[in-house]
Amino acid sequence: MDKEKTIEVDYIARVEGRGAINIDISKDGEIKDLKFRIYEPPRFFESFLIGRKYDEVMELTSRICGICPVAHQITALRAVENALQIEPSQQTRDLRKLLAISAHIQSNVLSMYFLSLPDLMGFESIIAMAKNHPDIVKRGLRLKKLGNDITELIGGRAVHPVTAIVGGFTKIPSKNKMMNIKKRLKEAKQDAYHTVDLFSDVEIPDFKRECEHIAVSDPNEYAINNGKIRSTHGLNINEMEYRDYISEKQVPHSTALHSHVKTRDSFMVGPLPRVNINFDQLSSDAKDAAKRSGFSFPNFNPFVSHLARAIELVHDIDESIEIIDRLPFKDDSRITFTVKAGFGAAVTEAPRGMLYHSYDIDNNGVIRGADIVPPTAHNANNIEKDLHEFVPTLLHLPIDEITLRCEMLIRAYDPCISCSTH
Known part of the structure; x- marks a missing residue:
């Protein structure tokens, strides 16, 4: 390389929120400076939750994000319930998981088909791609609508649902409406298989970095709303131990904090x-689809996150049908409890990865302290580490192509920048 290179993206396209990339590369090919710069203004959710009542928290925190409100709502509910020592019914837990799965379907389909697929198929946008591949775009729209409709049926509306409350639901869906959703889920299975095939066949960059991967895990189910925090580097803790092992730090170029495992380094959360x-907890059809894809797991290429979302889509359809089949549709959607002082934490899997909420509540049910760490606040540090290793492999390419590949890496993480700053 005979001259210095500078990569500047002032506004990363096709991600939620406002972020930028600034990279300076020396003549020798060394990275002099690299920043994944998040400049979305924080809204200070944790501060204004103090003084609010325990039963307002899930409504307020869902407004952190319009793409993943369900994840914040359920995580807040679980943290409050842990603080108040409330144990919801099995039906409530099942309905919440189905609600969470519907949000995963919505968000992951949006990420795969509409935010990242244009890159992988050589188009500048989904609009441009639709002219040449209308059937693929229509498939994405069908799947997205299915996720939206399940969220609306259980939650009362597709964005910022309203029926989930501390201890249960204000209303549960009828059996007839659920059976209609079950029929649509069965019909969507072929679309899910085609999605796996599509993301198995598209060409992705050959890049791997074996960083620590962290996810919520349960030996008895594919964990979303409950489980322990496990990692590829041996972490195995419960949600109340989160702050003993995971820390955040402020960096000058980002309004989102950077996370790391104490005594170790950055880590990745999300579908991969x-x-x-x-x-091992995936449905048998999802495991078979993964094996047919030609990719092996565990896998440490962040671009394989697209395929991981597609594999999860097959599983999400299978598990949704299983949940509907076992729902009793009985009126136990609310339980009685006593408000008292306590501290509770919860971790769940939002579509983009592990999400942490904790709340300190006084005897009157008023919030004394709040702590929220969204998936992109977990991932921001790791995105920079990936870029540090990825960019040197691209220096033989024109600057425009290097820039595009950097944006593609960030879109593979599907960052939710508004969440990260909250």
Whole structure:
């Protein structure tokens, strides 16, 4: 390389929120400076939750994000319930998991088909791609609508659902409406298989970095709303131990904090860590689809996150049908409890990865302290580490192509920048 190179992206396209990339490369090919710069203004959710009542938390925190409100709502509910020592019914837990799965379907389909697939198929946008591949785009729209409709049926509306409350639901869906959803889920299975085939066949960069992967895990199910925190480097802790092992630091170029495992380094959360850590808990059809894809797991190429989302889509359809089949549709959607002082934490798997909430509540049910760490706050540090190793492999390419590949790496993580700053 005969001259210095500078990569500047002032506004990363096709991600949620506002972020930038700044990279300076010397004549010798060394990275002099690299920043994944997040400049989305924080809204200070943790501060304004103090003084609010325990039963307002899930409504307020769902407004952190319009793409993943369900994840914040369920995580907040579980943290509050842990603080108040409330144990919801099995039906409530099942409905919440189905609600969470519907949000995963919505978000992961959006990421795969509409945010990242244009890159992988050589188009500048989904609009440009639709002219040449209308059937693929229509498939993505069908799957996205299915996720939206399940969220709306259980949650009362597709964005910022309203029926989930501390201890249960204000209303549960009818059996007839659920049976209609079950029929649509069965019909969507072929679309899910085609999605796995599509993301198995598209060309992705040959890049690997064996960083630590972390996911919520349960030996008895593919964990979303409950489980222990496990990693590829031996971490195995419960949600109340989160702050004993995972820390955050402020960096000058980002309004999102950077996370790391204490005594270690950055880590990755999201669909790829979930599949890597919880592969054995996938449905049999999802495991078969993964094996047919030609990729092996565990896998440490962040671009394989697209395929991991597709594999999860097959599983999500299978598990949704199983949940619907075992729902009793009985009126136990609310339970009685006593408000008292306590501290509770919860970790769940949002579509983009592990999400942490904790709340300190006084005897009157008023919030005394709040702590929220969204998936992209977990991933921001690791995205920079990936870019540090990825960029040197691209220096033989024109600057425009290097820039595009860097953006593609970030889109593979599917960052939710508004969440990360909250």
